[in-house]
Amino acid sequence: MTLTDIARFSVRRASGHTPELELPPAGHFIGGSFVPGSSGAQTEIVDPTTGQSFASVAEGTADDVDAAVAAAVRAQPGWGATTPKERSEALSKIADIIEASHAVLEALESANTGKPQSVSEDDVSSAVDTFRFMAGAGRALSSLAAGDYVAGHTSVILREPIGVVGVITPWNYPLLMAAWKLAPILAAGNSVVLKPSEQTPLTTLKLMELIAGVLPDGVLNVVTGLGPVVGARLADHPDINLVAVTGSVGSGKAVASLAGSTVKRVHLELGGKAPVLIYADADLAAAATALRTAGFWNSGQECGSACRVLVHESVAEEFTELLVREVSTLVVGDPAAGADVEIGPMVSEAHFARVAGFLQRALDAGITAAIGGRPLEGPGYFIAPTVLVNVPAGAEAAREEIFGPVITVETFSDEQEVIRRANDTPYGLAASVWTSDARLSMSVPRKLDFGTVWVNSHLVLANEVPWGGFKGSGYGRDLSLYALEDFSRTKHVMINHSA
The missing domain is CATH 3.40.309.10 (Aldehyde Dehydrogenase; Chain A, domain 2)
Structure with a gap:
């Protein structure tokens, strides 16, 4: 087979005026509102179709992460005590908001990542479906039946929130991977601190702006910034109970190593x-x-x-x-x-x-x-x-x-x-x-x-079937009921009724 002339492919460029983007606020989203970064430093956001900067966001610090984790710690007990029905209603509302705002989110996703329109449209519609699926799935979890597995003792299996979950999402699917993580984490009653990729944070920040007020303040927090700073602090923070990563094998190894210092659980979806x-x-x-x-x-x-x-x-x-x-x-x-x-x-x-x-x-x-x-x-x-x-x-x-x-x-x-x-x-x-x-x-x-x-x-x-890998591709499962299991914990309560 002979080499095909690469002139077959040329880049089609946009002609004429393109609609102005609805950019999100540039700060971190902590405790229910946008706040400026503690350092004042900014990260430039580049349009990959031109190589030109068109926006900037706050470059987070370990102090910013600490503030977000503190907000999540305060909010988690109340959110974890809500019923599956109440959490389901919140997730359904988020799905409705994403669907109603699809054009804004699709435009931002394409501008930030360079994605074709068809890919951005699929990402947004899939994010909607993810929240809707988890809104229902969170009300249908099952466990081992209660019973007397030892004479005179009744065993009950409780499924509880893990607590505060740190999330690190990648640049290739910023909105969709946020949805894949946030929907089951929230459905299971956890609070969250999420770090989007420093290259593609815009749709995640826009989502926070759109859904502000749907969840109690502090349940969902976003800190933008670099992996070695913000990601590392999420991984080793003593008040984070689990850290979930979608990213490269190198990123996953670094997070897992840091997480080991506090023996926290790790959920990795890698390359x-x-x-x-x-x-x-x-x-x-x-x-x-x-x-x-x-x-x-x-x-x-x-x-x-x-x-x-x-x-x-x-x-x-x-x-x-x-x-x-x-x-x-x-x-x-x-x-x-x-x-x-x-x-x-x-x-x-x-x-x-x-x-x-x-x-x-x-x-x-x-x-x-x-x-x-x-x-x-x-x-x-x-x-x-x-x-x-x-x-x-x-x-x-x-x-x-x-x-x-x-x-x-x-x-x-x-x-x-x-x-x-x-x-x-x-x-x-x-x-x-x-x-x-x-x-x-x-x-x-x-x-x-x-x-x-x-x-x-x-x-x-x-959404009904799991996604995740073996070997260097990590462990843990996204999507399906298996994700809900990964982002919750089981507790055995045994009651002696023989006396």
Whole structure:
């Protein structure tokens, strides 16, 4: 296969006047209102389509975290004493507010992250559904039935709030990952101090502005700032009972290490490098069409992205041609350039350089870009959608999380080989299997060491089912009733009634 001219892709730019954004207040949200940061320092927010700053937020300090935690500690007993019905009503109200404000939130999300409109729209609608699901799920938790498991003693299992939860959310899904954490944490009766990514805090702050007054003051707090300062203080603060992170493996390791000093619980949803196993009997056209979305959603800045294809050698050429044809139709551009834009920029200059570095090293090592393979010209942080072929087993591009619009293609010859190679990764978040063989569809997922395994689909999520990984991808589960269990604690009460 020959290198496709990357001139196929160009960046569509917005033309004409773009509507003015409804920016949130720039301070921290502590104790029910926005307050200035204690240091007065600001973090500039950059538009990744241009590289230009367009807003700023407070750069938090350990003192700001301490103030937020103190507010959460004061508020938690009262919130934890509310009934599931009362908490459900609050979460339902938050869902209604997000839905009513969807246009404002979508515009902010796209401006801050560079996301295409379709991705921001999906994020906001998914956030609404997350709060609505947890509003109901929080009223339906069950435990071991009360009973006399020892003669003369009745055992009752109580489910209680953990207390104060620290949350650290990532830059790729700032609003949605906040919803994934906040909804079950609040439904379980906890109070929260949340640190959004310093790169993409705007929709989180806007959400605080929109829902101020729905929850008692201090139940939900947000401190903006840098990971080594704000994140580190959340991780080692003695009054925080659990810290939950969605982010990189490095961030998760750092938080877990700091959390160990106070023996607090840790909930980690970290990176991924999802293998896509395509057997010879798979519907190759359907797989290629699915990977057009699953491999490039959110410009590949997605921890469950279908980014590492392992295709049987007998159909590798046919599948790769189908995949490249699908990828060649992707529309790259500024999210303000039209609703049909599918690929936006990388979130920051640093991440752009990181992805570009992966591509250059792959090309230097003799790997072929069947399409794409380079940054795109002009302002902003755009990378051409890329399919790397002739990728040898163990290559950096096939093992490390590139986190950009890049799919690698490797070949395999037999079932044992592909399972071994699929599992030969430090990550364990997600994978998919493509086959028309009923035996393979049942047996292969059991052998794959990943928290989610799709069969003949990829990157399909629902609030009713859990999301989370194994190995370097962390532990703990988001979504579903399992998240509610993770963010609560069980207490056994045994009553002696034999006397």
